[in-house]
Amino acid sequence: MLRTVLFLAWLVVAQGPLLAQDRSAVESRFQLWLETTVWPRAQAAGVSRPTFDAALAGVDLDWNLPDLVPPGAPSQTPPQQQQAEFASPAAYFRPEAVEATVTAGRRMAERHEATLTAVEQATGVPGRIILAIWGRESAYGRADLTHDAFEVLATKGFMSTRAGYFSDELVAALRVAEAGFAPVDGLRSSWAGALGQPQFMPSSVLTYATDGDGDGRIDIWGSEADTLASIGTYLARHGWVAGRDWGFEVMVPPSVSCALEGPDQGRRIAEWEAMGIRRVSGRPFPEAERPQAGYLMMPAGRHGPAFLVTPNFYVLKDYNTSDLYALFVGHVSDRIAFGTAGFAEGWDEMGGLLRSDIADLQRALADRGYDVGGVDGLPGYRTRRSIGHWQEAAGRRPTCFPEPGLLP
Template structure:
């Protein structure tokens, strides 16, 4: 998955694995597996729109890369990857200058929560989400039946990660990961991801040419890193391959499986936009304390429109967006599940808001 968590919080399509110098968050340990569902008939796979892959300029001074590849071939063979797969996947690859440039580039400035929210949860993204939901309703309902995860949230994550599959990344995953593993700054992490990518190729889920993604190796519609793919991708359409690049059933089912294995609670919501009591200081907020929604109400908290909070013992924590101008939420347990897919609080809140509007 992304999981976690390695994302560029930009005004355009959000692609996992594209901006942070820390490992992606799609590596959270799964919880109990979801229950099986009865046999369902799903629509045939729908291929993602073709993404033209611009030629990638190789690093000119690539001393030692061939030696690196020799060691990698040996490691892959010891890991059980077949010789033909190793030969096909690693033949002719070179380190990519653009990958190193993006890895080293630091974000310039930061959007406020309100700027980020309004750009990401835009009317265009909402309308496209509603269209994507309608076009994939049958498979989304089948996915909900199996995993008990809100299809609205699945669609919202799909929209945040790859703009509903229209921007899944144009880099060769093997070449990008090899570049990062060779470069050395996070060599161990990316070498592990690269070996996982080779195992995925060896299992026949995708061809080396079809294994495309972000500059950091995040793949397909859900933008899973290879190790997350190994743990959490599913063959929802039943064709024998876990194809998160060309099969929407597999891609959306894999997102739902990720959330289910991370502890999603059906029909429990994700957050309540709230109005704090007098004296609340947003600069000194405690986001760790857990109280029931009823307890927050007794402390003077209300819904954002001034109406009373719902009663009950559902656990909630304060969820304050980064660089917020004042908007505050009471985060429910499912908000934490979304943050296991990608950890930044603004990402998780935007997913929830987009899911509500897609509905």
């Protein structure tokens, strides 16, 4: 009887986009999707019916999540958002937030010295890097996770801009519950469905979560040792190069174009040095680094600090795709371990641009033949250097960063 009612509701929704926007009809279609699409996939992945029912009992759509596209609605354009990653990189490095993460990280370094040493020996990943990620992701386990993981993943798997990805993660979360990693009725997450102190997506829990305290079980929710070992395992499995740093803050002379940025324009650090790039500390680059590949990274173009980064920087980006995230981790890790100060170069305040404004700029550049890496409203390195190339072609001083009124 229930399936009949749900099927009839689906038929009503299927009549057209306008009807599909009725929330009660969409909710009915959602419940049908859980039963007829998600359950067969979960069952095939080894999830039992009791686990499935316990995880999804009472789960409704969370209409407050971002990037939702209800059935029948037009695809979304980049939203009107004004976040640090989109407009003002300085906001990502608020001094009080950085200092709090560093201070707590130093305490954690002392508390977990033995575990961090063991993890570094096993993975090659420095303990300071692991600590910085832990601090950024969950404030060393102190952050509250306020969302029901199954509700988040089910909602976004049913109606979001990345529905296929989140559908896969929903099935992975059910497998996490089936494996007994965490109580089904207490699986809390971020708004994106990330779990535990390392903030792993469910598929990463299944792949990288590690028993760091030797008790025979994996617990990235309650065990700090398991959390540290899991972060180290993740980075090692994504290609962390043992013995190399993540990068160095540098001074880039005007003779070196900011459009040389990017992981596909690498050259030996000694070559960058020959072009006039120097460490802001005044110290020479380590001899072991000079013959190795380095990459120019200028997250604010000429409006902020510049860096020569190593392949390990891009391993950090595998954890979170934001340049600023990876830079935060590297910077905080240095301050935890070495007591270094803040960036030598300040960040210009670059307010006034929405994500949709940057998308318009990307579209204009793409129409002129530039490779911006996609029209998504995110000023990644391809967008930044395309801005620089366009500025150079137009006879302007290249700044390599989106600014109001940059293109007509």
